[in-house]
Amino acid sequence: MRMVDLIAKKRDGKELTTEEINFIIEGYTNDEIPDYQVSALAMAIFFQDMTERERADLTMAIVNSGDTIDLSAIEGVKVDKHSTGGVGDTTTLVLAPLVAALDIPVAKMSGRGLGHTGGTIDKLEAIEGFHVEITKEEFINLVNKDKIAVIGQSGNLTPADKKLYALRDVTATVDSIALIASSIMSKKIAAGADAIVLDVKTGAGAFMKTVDDAKELAHAMVSIGNNVGRKTMAVISDMSQPLGLAIGNALEVKEAIDTLQGKGPKDLEELCLALGRQMVFLANKASSLEEAEEMLKEVMLNGKALDKFKEFITNQGGDASVVDHPEKLPQAKYLIEVPAKVNGVVAEIVADEIGIAAMLLGAGRATKESEIDLAVGIMLNKKVGDPVKAGESLLTIHSNRENVNDVITKIYENIRIGDHAEPLVLIYDIVT
Numbered sequence: 555m556r557m558v559d560l561i562a563k564k565r566d567g568k569e570l571t572t573e574e575i576n577f578i579i580e581g582y583t584n585d586e587i588p589d590y591q592v593s594a595l596a597m598a599i600f601f602q603d604m605t606e607r608e609r610a611d612l613t614m615a616i617v618n619s620g621d622t623i624d625l626s627a628i629e630g631v632k633v634d635k636h637s638t639g640g641v642g643d644t645t646t647l648v649l650a651p652l653v654a655a656l657d658i659p660v661a662k663m664s665g666r667g668l669g670h671t672g673g674t675i676d677k678l679e680a681i682e683g684f685h686v687e688i689t690k691e692e693f694i695n696l697v698n699k700d701k702i703a704v705i706g707q708s709g710n711l712t713p714a715d716k717k718l719y720a721l722r723d724v725t726a727t728v729d730s731i732a733l734i735a736s737s738i739m740s741k742k743i744a745a746g747a748d749a750i751v752l753d754v755k756t757g758a759g760a761f762m763k764t765v766d767d768a769k770e771l772a773h774a775m776v777s778i779g780n781n782v783g784r785k786t787m788a789v790i791s792d793m794s795q796p797l798g799l800a801i802g803n804a805l806e807v808k809e810a811i812d813t814l815q816g817k818g819p820k821d822l823e824e825l826c827l828a829l830g831r832q833m834v835f836l837a838n839k840a841s842s843l844e845e846a847e848e849m850l851k852e853v854m855l856n857g858k859a860l861d862k863f864k865e866f867i868t869n870q871g872g873d874a875s876v877v878d879h880p881e882k883l884p885q886a887k888y889l890i891e892v893p894a895k896v897n898g899v900v901a902e903i904v905a906d907e908i909g910i911a912a913m914l915l916g917a918g919r920a921t922k923e924s925e926i927d928l929a930v931g932i933m934l935n936k937k938v939g940d941p942v943k944a945g946e947s948l949l950t951i952h953s954n955r956e957n958v959n960d961v962i963t964k965i966y967e968n969i970r971i972g973d974h975a976e977p978l979v980l981i982y983d984i985v986t
């Protein structure tokens with residue numbers, strides 16, 4: 555087989571066979587096929603697309619390029635949740651204990667990564683003593699015993715994706731649904747999930763800016779999952795404004811604690827219930843989505859979800875007393891209110907720019923080497939649609955530096971107050 559022939563075949567709009575796709579991904583992973591040929595192929599895929607079969611084959615070829623996590627020693631259906639990423643997305647911190655409280659195994663491998671705030675692990679490390687450096691054995695034992703554990707990313711998972719993503723980044727071939735969908739799904743499948751619930755975000759703070767693009771990506775990922783034997787479904791949700799009120803690591807832990815008791819921000823609670831009920835249903839713990847939602851609400855209200863969170867923290871070395879005493883979480887030195895300049899209605903809070911404002915405070919990493927300040931971030935006091943009077947606080951900055959003029963400038967540029975607001979939809983669609 556010659557790579558040049560396969561590039562020509564895709565360039566001409568033909569379908570690559572399973573063997574051809576395996577040949578390409580194996581050859582690329584082993585450095586036998588050079589970057590320039592894979593760049594040309596990626597561009598051909600960008601223009602000619604891939605069939606559902608090709609996408610599933612590409613996903614599995616990427617999965618097989620490295621290690622995979624074997625969760626078969628864990629009893630029950632392992633359901634994983636994946637978000638395509640947004641600002642102030644506290645859903646994982648809520649859903650993991652919430653679903654585990656219903657005896658559904660949550661075996662989560664999580665990363666730190668770049669972004670407006672840290673990843674799930676960074677957020678959890680705002681809890682004194684909490685750590686994810688546990689052995690694979692401890693991880694599996696904890697999930698079997700208490701249904702929940704989080705372990706840091708280890709092993710050589712999907713090396714082909716790492717190479718391919720870096721190459722796409724510099725060859726203008728990131729924005730291909732076939733390539734994005736197989737990239738994301740390969741990582742979930744390599745991490746061992748039996749079933750996958752996807753939260754595909756849309757809007758300013760999301761990778762997919764329009765609802766149509768988000769739907770197309772959701773359909774592509776659901777189809778790949780189902781074609782490779784992993785029950786998969788997706789929720790398409792709004793990320794035009796930040797989710798919930800907290801953007802920042804310790805602040806989001808506090809927000810998760812509130813939400814686990816049914817006292818969280820309404821949008822965050824609604825999305826957690828929408829994702830959670832799909833997880834419960836895919837885990838075969840409920841016979842309908844309605845029943846699944848009732849079960850989730852029950853453990854929020856009877857304290858079981860919060861107890862599960864405490865158990866999880868204790869199991870991984872953390873101080874669970876923060877749950878009842880959130881003031882023990884890292885606190886920023888300065889709380890700075892940002893008042894509205896005029897009367898009106900909050901018409902827009904541009905999610906990604908507000909996320910950058912939180913990053914400027916130190917809540918997220920700009921580069922892999924950056925240190926995160928777990929205490930800092932932003933607490934919204936108003937959301938889109940809320941009426942506001944001049945002088946009233948729009949949000950509170952939690953900062954460890956006194957001068958935050960750069961952050962305040964960014965905030966004023968990205969919160970628009972008008973005479974009315976277009977109603978925002980939180981959940982656009984469910985794709986199964």
Ligand code: URA
Nearest residue numbers: 719733734735737738
């Ligand atoms: N996120 C991924 O993991 N892969 C892509 O290709 C795009 C976004």
Ligand code: CA
Nearest residue numbers: 642797798800
């Ligand atoms: Ca939030």
